[in-house]
Amino acid sequence: AQRVTQPEKLLSVFKGAPVELKCNYSYSGSPELFWYVQYSRQRLQLLLRHISRESIKGFTADLNKGETSFHLKKPFAQEEDSAMYYCALGGSARQLTFGSGTQLTVLP
Amino acid sequence: DADVTQTPRNRITKTGKRIMLECSQTKGHDRMYWYRQDPGLGLRLIYYSFDVKDINKGEISDGYSVSRQAQAKFSLSLESAIPNQTALYFCATSDPGAGELFFGEGSRLTVL
Numbered sequence: 001a002q003r004v005t006q007p008e009k010l011l012s013v014f015k016g017a018p019v020e021l022k023c024n025y026s027y028s029g030s031p032e033l034f035w036y037v038q039y040s041r042q043r044l045q046l047l048l049r050h051i052s053r054e055s056i057k058g059f060t061a062d063l064n065k066g067e068t069s070f071h072l073k074k075p076f077a078q079e080e081d082s083a084m085y086y087c088a089l090g091g092s093a094r095q096l097t098f099g100s101g102t103q104l105t106v107l108p
Numbered sequence: 109d110a111d112v113t114q115t116p117r118n119r120i121t122k123t124g125k126r127i128m129l130e131c132s133q134t135k136g137h138d139r140m141y142w143y144r145q146d147p148g149l150g151l152r153l154i155y156y157s158f159d160v161k162d163i164n165k166g167e168i169s170d171g172y173s174v175s176r177q178a179q180a181k182f183s184l185s186l187e188s189a190i191p192n193q194t195a196l197y198f199c200a201t202s203d204p205g206a207g208e209l210f211f212g213e214g215s216r217l218t219v220l
Contacts, residue, residue, distance in 0.1 A: 034207070036209075043211045044151075044211040046208045086151065090207055095141065097153075099150055100148060
């Protein structure tokens with residue numbers, strides 16, 4: 001079975017501070033990992049995926065197979081980063097499994 | 109614009125009533141999904157369909173049924189709604205090769 005764990009339901013940081021949203025996964029095969037974001041009153045949308053290895057809106061995430069983690073990081077948080085963030089796992093299973101989400105609040 | 113549209117956006121109903129949530133998409137994707145979002149539980153997959161003749165149960169299909177009327181339409185039904193089905197329901201689509209899901213705006217259902 002595949003599982004995604006996001007240990008923090010709520011996370012608050014001050015503007016300009018670094019932020020890290022944790023994601024751990026359980027999967028026996030070769031994983032595909034994604035971060036989705038839901039801004040207030042907007043649709044859930046893809047933020048980034050591990051295979052692209054790109055930085056989106058200053059966020060990066062590195063897949064660590066040894067620690068089975070895919071933490072999302074940004075060196076300097078902005079108020080507009082406040083949103084709900086979901087880590088998601090795909091693989092040989094034919095659908096994505098989502099974590100329970102982390103609500104990030106960036107304080108002024 | 110190519111999009112994923114859900115109707116109704118909000119619905120209040122009573123226990124025992126039959127409810128249908130509809131999803132249509134203009135993205136031309138073959139794959140469609142229904143998820144349920146609950147606070148603290150994230151998104152959980154109810155049903156998914158990879159084409160009109162391929163419908164599969166997800167993690168929490170009990171109490172729900174679906175119909176894939178066409179490539180562009182995927183409906184979720186609650187035959188006899190109960191209060192613990194109160195939630196925000198999302199439809200999503202994807203292209204087989206890309207892996208990215210495109211979500212609708214959600215349908216908020218309240219069962220009294």
